[in-house]
Amino acid sequence: QKEVEQNSGPLSVPEGAIASLNCTYSDRGSQSFFWYRQYSGKSPELIMSIYSNGDKEDGRFTAQLNKASQYVSLLIRDSQPSDSATYLCAGRTGANNLFFGTGTRLTVIP
Amino acid sequence: GAGVSQSPSNKVTEKGKDVELRCDPISGHTALYWYRQSLGQGLEFLIYFQGNSAPDKSGLPSDRFSAERTGGSVSTLTIQRTQQEDSAVYLCASSPFRGETQYFGPGTRLLVL
Numbered sequence: 001q002k003e004v005e006q007n008s009g010p011l012s013v014p015e016g017a018i019a020s021l022n023c024t025y026s027d028r029g030s031q032s033f034f035w036y037r038q039y040s041g042k043s044p045e046l047i048m049s050i051y052s053n054g055d056k057e058d059g060r061f062t063a064q065l066n067k068a069s070q071y072v073s074l075l076i077r078d079s080q081p082s083d084s085a086t087y088l089c090a091g092r093t094g095a096n097n098l099f100f101g102t103g104t105r106l107t108v109i110p
Numbered sequence: 111g112a113g114v115s116q117s118p119s120n121k122v123t124e125k126g127k128d129v130e131l132r133c134d135p136i137s138g139h140t141a142l143y144w145y146r147q148s149l150g151q152g153l154e155f156l157i158y159f160q161g162n163s164a165p166d167k168s169g170l171p172s173d174r175f176s177a178e179r180t181g182g183s184v185s186t187l188t189i190q191r192t193q194q195e196d197s198a199v200y201l202c203a204s205s206p207f208r209g210e211t212q213y214f215g216p217g218t219r220l221l222v223l
Binding site: 034045049088090100101102 | 143152154155166169
């Protein structure tokens with residue numbers, strides 16, 4: 001079983017809509033989670049990190065963590081074409097490395 | 111400030127040859143990670159260095175893969191007797207300390223013919 005799973009998409013939303021990206025994880029010991037954005041041909045860049053249950057907001061982005069249900073989500077409000085990218089979810093279980101999902105490809109349609 | 115740098119940016123090699131990939135982490139970052147990303151796939155952890163501690167090699171796919179980190183800074187990932195399935199983007203990341211945010215380099219795109 002993969003440590004972190006994501007729907008590969010593609011997910012298409014119209015400009016201005018809310019994009020919802022979801023991720024589940026298998027290890028209940030996972031302590032912290034990260035969302036990375038990766039544009040085609042580029043390296044991943046950190047969008048959000050979340051450590052506690054609940055919501056964490058940063059501008060148009062909101063990360064949500066539910067440890068009981070073992071899922072993490074990322075909401076992007078007022079989606080823009082520039083948000084079109086692959087979004088990678090990652091979890092850390094007190095070990096040294098991150099376990100990454102395969103990513104969800106998001107397309108925001110103008 | 112300067113980010114993580116990697117070289118070469120692209121490498122084409124013939125099956126059976128050895129290759130070396132270099133990573134320069136952000137100055138002062140004690141943790142360094144290597145990942146591999148195959149086309150359309152997520153990131154696969156390879157190896158982790160933290161200061162002077164023994165590296166975590168649990169992600170290396172075979173004994174053809176090895177990595178060193180000299181002086182707690184620059185790291186080299188070596189792939190011996192390359193195979194076509196080694197073709198991927200090799201990403202390096204560094205962080206100030208274990209478990210903190212990882213900052214990725216631009217990657218080395220390796221193609222084994």
